[in-house]
Amino acid sequence: MNVWDYLESLKSRWRLVALVAIACIVAVAIWTWQSPRTYTASSTLLFDLQQSDPVAGGNGAAKASASVLGTQVDIIRSGVVAQRVAEKLGYDKDPDLIQRYRESGEQRIGLREWIGRRLVAPLEVVTTRTTNVLSLNYKSADPEKAAQLATAFAEAYVQTQLQLRIDPARVYSQWFRSQINEARDRLEQAQRRLSSFQQARGLVGAGRFDIEQAQLSELSQQMTTAQAETAQSRARANTSVGSSSSAQQSAVVQGLDGQIATKSAELSQLRQSLGPNHPLVVAAQAQVAELRARRGQAVGTVVDAVRTDSAAAAAREANLRGLVAAQRERVLRLASAQDEMAVLQRDVDSSRAAYDAVTARLNEVRLQSEIPQTNVSVLDRATAPTLPSSPDVALRLLLGIVGGVFAGILLALFLEWRRPRVRTIDGFERATGVPVLADLSRGSVHVGFAGKEASA
Incomplete structure (x- = not known):
């Protein structure tokens, strides 16, 4: 039998093929009707991977979408989320589920974990590139x-x-609270050390070292002035009594010099006119001697005053020299203490900076732990589906049609193979070995001779 014989057999047995299909x-259809129906509901989540931080400010850096979403898929299917669902829907209080849990023999795990494992099994999380x-399909x-x-x-x-x-923000908040206490203690200790050092060294008050330096400079200037005055006083005190400039400049001495000069001139005239022994000449000589004695006393008084001023200037110079030495020593001590105080001040500044940073x-x-914000939101809530997702009726009917037709064809071909029949001219010629002269079953007559055909 050739292909045309099989095709003719299928045409003859089309009712069988149709019946099998x-x-x-x-x-x-019966299988689909009796199969349990499964419904799939979908809920979608939207992720904002570039959401800005309301506390720290700035825009969030773009992250790898595939890796982030892949991580979120694992979190969605985790036991933590499943147990939260069981608690929210009250499945952990369902008597039927509690009984099944007791009968399962899996008491090594908790009830919520046992329920969560069964809840997450039908869940399918679908991502897109x-x-x-x-998309959460349940x-x-x-x-x-x-x-x-x-x-x-x-x-x-x-x-x-x-x-x-x-939760991590709250944990960090508690840790930072302990750290801020330590930072506050370190700052207070540093401030106490600095205050104690300032009080011990007399550095209380701002700019104490500058004040001491200014005092040293002022004392040095005063000592320089006192040295010059002492030198002048000594110079005046060391001159002779008669040539003392202070005596010459004294008004008393100058007045007596004038009187002496006048009396001396009168005495000279009296000597020339009356002679040296005249009573008037003797009286004038006595007056001139008295004036000269008074002048000597006045000069002595002036010289004593000059010497007293010289001694006072020397004493003042010595006093200022002692004050300058003491002030210089104090400034040197403050200079050495200033370095130590700078170290303590740096400790205070660093402790304050650490305290401010921790605060x-x-x-x-604390703000992050109190702000109820995340970068994911529920985009669509699931609604109850009207048609089942399983079984797929259309697919099963298509498979039934195709499979039925294919099975009918196989059955028809098998029957034809078991009991072949002559249905074509070529099949008759091969079966009998006799050439066919005419085919009366068709509308035309086929005559065959020596491999040729004619139609009439």
Whole structure:
């Protein structure tokens, strides 16, 4: 038999092929009707991978979407999220689930963990390469339950993500509180050391060293002036009594000199006119001698005053010299203490800077632990599906039709192979070895002779 014989046999047995196909379709329909229906509900999550930080400020750096979303898929399917769903929906208080948990023999794990493992099994998380959206598909025989669990997993994940953001911030906040206490203690200790050192060295008050230096400079100037005055006083005191400039400049001495000069002139005239022994001449001589004695006393008084001033100037110079030496020694002590105080001041400044930094960081972390914000939000909440996702009726019917037709064809070909029949001219000639002269079953007559055919 050739191909045309098989094709003719299929044409002859088309009813058998159709019957087998219908039987397969009916069987698939019955199978589909009796198969348990599964409904799939979907909820979507939107991730903002460039969200700015409201506390630290600035825009968040763009992150690798694939790695971030892949991590979030693992978190969604984690036991923490599943246990949160079980707690939220009250499955951990369901008597039926509690009984099944006791009968399972898995008491080594907690009830919520046991329920969470069974809740997460039908969950499918689908990611896309071009968007920052995750789709949470949950399968269940109850469409309402599928929608409820899909939405519950999305909301539980958002809460878990927020908790994962807040919990570390709270831990850091507690740690920073302990650190700020230590930083405050270090700052207070540094300030106490600095204050004690300033009080011990007399450095209390701002600019104490500069004040002491200014005092030293002023005392040095006063001592220089006193040295010059002492030198002048000594020079005046060391001159002879008669040539003393102070005596010559004295008004008393100058007045007596004038009187002596006048009396001396009168005495000279009296001597010339009356003679040296005249009583008037003797009286004039006595007056001149008295004036000269008074002048000597006045000069002595002036010289004594000059010597007294010289001694006072020397004493003042010696006093200033002692004050300058003491002030210079004080300034040197303050200079050496200034270096030590600078070290202590740097300790205070560094302790204050550390305290301010820890305080600022504590405030920032405290705000982060109190702000209920995350970079993920529920985009779409799941709704109860109207059509089941499994079984796929259209696909099963298509497979039933194709499989039924294919099975009918195989059955028809098998029957033809078991009991072949002559259905074509070539098949008759091969079966009998006799050439066919005419085919009366068709509308035209085929005559064959020596491999040729004619039609009439």
